[in-house]
Amino acid sequence: MLPNLFLDRIKLILSAAEYNDFLASYEIERKHGLRFNLLKANYDTFKDKNIDNIQFSPIDWVNNGYFYENDNRPGKSPYHEAGVYYIQEPSAMAPAAYLDAKPGEYILDLCAAPGGKSTQIASTMNHQGLLVSNEINSKRCKILSENIERMGISNAVVTNEPPDNLTKIFPGFFDKIMVDAPCSGEGMFKKNLNATDEWSTENVEICSQRQDMILDCASKMLAPGGRIVFSTCTFAPEENEGSIYRFLKRHSDFKIVDVVKYNGMSDGNLDYYKKIVDSTNNSDFKDTINSELDYDFYKEELKKTIRLWPHLLKGEGHFVAVLEQTNNKIEKRNIFSSKNKNKKPKELDLYYEFFNDTISELPLDGKLELFKDQLYLVPNGLPSLSGVRLLRRGLHLGTLLKNRFEPSHALALYLSNDMVKKSVDISYDQAKKFIAGETFPCSKEKGWYLITVNGYSLGWGKMAGKVMKNHYPKGLRKNIL
Known part of the structure; x- marks a missing residue:
């Protein structure tokens, strides 16, 4: 039920004919939309991997946005968890x-x-x-x-x-x-x-x-x-x-x-x-x-x-x-230096050991900053944020523990196959089990592996014996079977 006062206000600003059309729109099922994440995919690169057979039609006002049929469920897909697309109201x-x-x-x-x-x-x-x-x-x-x-x-x-x-x-x-x-x-x-x-x-x-x-x-x-x-x-x-x-x-x-x-x-x-x-x-x-x-x-x-x-x-x-x-006379911004100044570089030895073993390329500018035991790559140009409440300081690389470096889920979702030395691509159905926290048998050498589904990064796995241990964050695990 729409509030009567709300309807009175709409009636005041719209013509009678348009007001009736406006009311009739509430009897029509709303449209659903998603937007491809251009950092990972667009429609052309995705369409051959459209395992759920989602029916798409383009949204005029955004070149990577699409309507999808209401009975499709793209949110229940490993691709959603991999950040391939973002479900968003079309307007x-x-x-x-x-x-x-x-x-x-x-x-x-x-x-x-x-x-x-x-x-x-x-x-x-x-x-x-x-x-x-x-x-x-x-x-x-x-x-x-x-x-x-x-x-x-x-x-x-x-x-x-x-x-x-x-x-x-x-x-x-x-x-x-x-x-x-x-x-x-x-x-x-x-x-x-x-x-x-x-x-x-x-x-x-x-x-x-x-x-x-x-x-x-x-x-x-x-x-x-x-x-x-x-x-x-x-x-x-x-x-x-x-x-x-x-x-x-x-x-x-x-x-x-x-x-x-x-x-x-x-x-x-x-x-x-x-x-x-x-x-x-x-x-x-x-x-x-x-x-x-x-x-x-x-x-x-x-x-x-x-x-x-x-x-x-x-x-x-x-x-x-x-x-x-339109006023070009106002003071221009300061440009802040982002040179790498790590006070305790030895603390990063474990990170560099992981990097040299696992990463082939990290094509990003920025500076490494350690906050307690959390390592970030902070974007260039950022002023001091002392006293500011921060939830994310750039790309979270991982955690420096006593005798090892634990790579972050954020790093996995940023990376692609061509940036890592070790990766394992799993099937769509395997990916659903991986997101639920399951391990899977694998014959690989020891180390960290980027787990991908049809080429899209999904998370980290680590070889132990002949089993790929699942490092998908426990707080994000879900059953999407």
Whole structure:
């Protein structure tokens, strides 16, 4: 049941015919989508390995995204655990596509959990540059970190901080910033029925105020000429056109970028915001609208933003705005040195012994840093993060124990066959058993082996006698038979 007040608000901004189409969309089963992880695969390289016979059809607005039939279950596949693809609501793939991340850039995903947009951004960076993925909620941040690991991403740092804390560390630092803002979630009512119980107009207002703060923080961390992509999964005009309208009034050095809209996408409409504001007693919002003589100018500008309505395309509700900073006079970011300065190099002897025995190539820039007994390859260009809550400091290489080095699951998921000296490729059915924690007989020399399924890295195995011991993390083991 959709809240009556929510429906009244939708009826206020849509025409009668469009409102009826909007309601009818809730009677149609929602579309499912997945996005291939370009660090590992694309459709062309995957289609011959499509053992589950998933039926794909392309999503227009992202070149590696596909709809799949609702009776398919790609999440119950070893390929999912190997990070070959990420299951994601189709409309939610649009914002990161408009961010247009490129190799070598410094990028921030400010509200990143559970990781759909971060992993999409990283997939086009090709392990080059720096991605900082931040999430204020500690439980959601853990899920974010796990998804970064599963997709084999090497150049991401995962932080757990309020946005205003990050502004002190990264002033004018990032080329591009993704702000998938916390919102009232109206666009996810079909996907999450419980979301209707948490909805209220009071929460809409709280979310819009929070978005103002988050956008202001993002603007402080953007380098000259940089890009911010703002998105929500709600229909509420206060959180969409309203948030961008208020931001532009506070920040005259930003403009909206006029981007390509795909079939079914609609222009943003500032009149939606005005109609809602005029219908309420919120004096703050009314002052925002009525005090300006140049409303017509902003109305034209807001047409450059994007509305994704579920009755007009194959996806749920979303809003996207692409913003560009136009003031080249602001201070440029500092470039931080990443030279390797290991204070106790002898502590790394066990790592180098493992490396020389197992790895043929690790084509990454960065510096080795040891945190207690955990060894990381930290991306270049990262400033000091002393005092920052960190869940991931780059690529986790493994654990230095008393008399051995234990390689990490993250390292396994980053690696490919051509980067290791020792690997064993197992069948699809064997992979299901491996993920459940089973060992398997094998005739190989002693040592660590990268276990792959049809060429996709899955985890570590270690030979003991004639058995390949299973080093798939116990906390990730599951039965997907």
